[in-house]
Amino acid sequence: MAEERQIHLYLDDLKPGDRFVTHAEEITASDIKAFAAQFDPQPFHLDEGAATSTLFGGLAASGWHTASFTMRLLVSSGLPLAGGVIGAGGEISWPRPTRPGDVLHVETSVVEVTPSRSRPDRGMVICENLTKTAEGDVVQRFVAKLVVPRRTAPKA
Amino acid sequence: MAEERQIHLYLDDLKPGDRFVTHAEEITASDIKAFAAQFDPQPFHLDEGAATSTLFGGLAASGWHTASFTMRLLVSSGLPLAGGVIGAGGEISWPRPTRPGDVLHVETSVVEVTPSRSRPDRGMVICENLTKTAEGDVVQRFVAKLVVPRRTAPKA
Numbered sequence: 001m002a003e004e005r006q007i008h009l010y011l012d013d014l015k016p017g018d019r020f021v022t023h024a025e026e027i028t029a030s031d032i033k034a035f036a037a038q039f040d041p042q043p044f045h046l047d048e049g050a051a052t053s054t055l056f057g058g059l060a061a062s063g064w065h066t067a068s069f070t071m072r073l074l075v076s077s078g079l080p081l082a083g084g085v086i087g088a089g090g091e092i093s094w095p096r097p098t099r100p101g102d103v104l105h106v107e108t109s110v111v112e113v114t115p116s117r118s119r120p121d122r123g124m125v126i127c128e129n130l131t132k133t134a135e136g137d138v139v140q141r142f143v144a145k146l147v148v149p150r151r152t153a154p155k156a
Numbered sequence: 157m158a159e160e161r162q163i164h165l166y167l168d169d170l171k172p173g174d175r176f177v178t179h180a181e182e183i184t185a186s187d188i189k190a191f192a193a194q195f196d197p198q199p200f201h202l203d204e205g206a207a208t209s210t211l212f213g214g215l216a217a218s219g220w221h222t223a224s225f226t227m228r229l230l231v232s233s234g235l236p237l238a239g240g241v242i243g244a245g246g247e248i249s250w251p252r253p254t255r256p257g258d259v260l261h262v263e264t265s266v267v268e269v270t271p272s273r274s275r276p277d278r279g280m281v282i283c284e285n286l287t288k289t290a291e292g293d294v295v296q297r298f299v300a301k302l303v304v305p306r307r308t309a310p311k312a
Contacts, residue, residue, distance in 0.1 A: 039224035040231055042240045055242060055278075055303065063243055064227050068195040068220040075196055084198045086211060087219055089249030089297075122211075141245075147211065 007080045010151035011113060011123040018110040020080075022073040024134065027061060029100035035065040060097035066104075066140045067092065070131045073106045079127070083149040088124070090144040096137055103134040111143070115150065122149050163236045166307035167269060167279040174266040176236075178229040180290065183217060185256035191221040216253035222260075222296045223248065226287045229262045235283070239305040244280070246300040252293055259290040267299070271306065278305050 029048070036045030040062035043050035051059045061069075074085050098104070112126040125148045131140035185204070192201030196218035199206035207215045217225075230241050254260070263286045271279040281304045287296035 035224075039228045041228075042231055044240065044242075055239060055305075062224075062227065063245075064220065064224040068191075068218075068224065071218065071220050072195045072197075075198060083211060084200065086200075087250070089219075089247070091245070091247050093245030094243070149211075 007084075008082060009080050009148075010082045011115065011125065011148040012151045014110050014113050014125055014148070016110055016112060018079075020078055020108040022077040022106040022108075024103050024105035025069070025073060026101065026103045027065075027069055027098055029059060031069075032059060032061045032065060032098075032100055035068070036062055039064060056097055059100055061099075063092075063094045063140070066094060066098045066131060067142070069098075069104060070106050070129065070140055070142065073104065073131075074108070074129065078106055078129075079108050079110075081146070081148055082151075083122075083147070086147045088145045088147055090142055092140065092142045094140050096139055098139045102139065104131055104139065106131050120150070122147055124148070163240075164238060165236050165304075166238050167271065167281065167304040168307045170266050170269050170281055170304070172266055172268060174235075176234055176264040178233040178262040178264075180259050180261035181225070181229060182257065182259045183221075183225055183254055185215060187225075188215060188217045188221060188254075188256055191224070192218055195220060212253055215256055217255075219248075219250045219296070222250060222254045222287060223298070225254075225260060226262055226285065226296055226298065229260065229287075230264070230285065234262055234285075235264050235266075237302070237304055238307075239278075239303070242303045244301045244303055246298055248296065248298045250296050252295055254295045258295065260287055260295065262287050276306070278303055280304070 044054040044056040045062045048059045107130045109128045115123040125146045129142045200210040200212040204215045265284045268282040281302045285298045
């Protein structure tokens with residue numbers, strides 16, 4: 001495989017304060033409408049004209065589109081976890097709508113690292129993921145609980 | 157339009173304890189792989205064989221796919237809000253993976269209804285949305301904060 005990306009971080013390699021930044025990618029009006037047609041078919045996500053008279057005042061991405069777009073950025077160039085990016089859940093908010101033409105990247109900060117008491121092969125990492133535009137506006141904040149494998153199980 | 161669905165509930169029409177249930181829909185292996193290829197290209201979401209040796213032990217939907225699938229159910233047959241289903245954020249968790257062949261529906265319970273102090277034309281509704289299989293397993297819990305318009309602005 002011509003994979004240059006190193007996927008190598010275990011629970012043992014992470015500590016609070018560690019930071020990771022993804023590459024940036026543009027979200028287009030046609031991306032927004034295609035996602036909405038499939039998963040969130042509401043006027044403010046589907047059509048510029050219809051969106052004008054809504055609370056959004058113009059075309060905006062579904063929050064779930066922003067979340068999914070964020071996930072793609074994290075998986076392709078975010079924190080390189082050995083077991084993959086596996087979320088158990090978290091707290092999500094969308095402080096401002098994602099608009100066509102926004103160029104988004106994700107900034108991740110590790111908040112907490114906790115080995116599992118019952119499962120010596122893994123632990124939980126809490127991290128804050130801010131999805132930001134090129135101008136620095138936050139379009140999504142997701143404080144995630146991730147399941148992360150340990151490099152070696154501790155001695156019993 | 158041949159729309160039979162009545163979209164008519166305002167903040168004033170909702171109270172804690174109100175319940176809504178969507179129709180049910182099956183999620184297929186090909187749905188799961190197509191979503192993953194676009195937004196969450198990790199082995200456990202893309203390929204049955206590769207998924208076997210992962211934490212999931214078999215093909216599982218991306219959590220964001222479960223979230224997006226849930227949104228489609230809510231928009232098409234969930235709580236019929238006058239302004240549409242507009243979330244400001246919330247708390248999400250995936251207690252068990254969504255598997256190919258799961259037939260999902262969403263059960264919504266209104267938890268809290270709060271008129272806005274600064275904006276007389278709207279308010280916030282907190283509701284719990286449980287996405288369940290036909291067997292009653294919860295694959296997603298999303299406690300959402302929704303922005304909901306008021307029927308009439310209160311007298312000043």
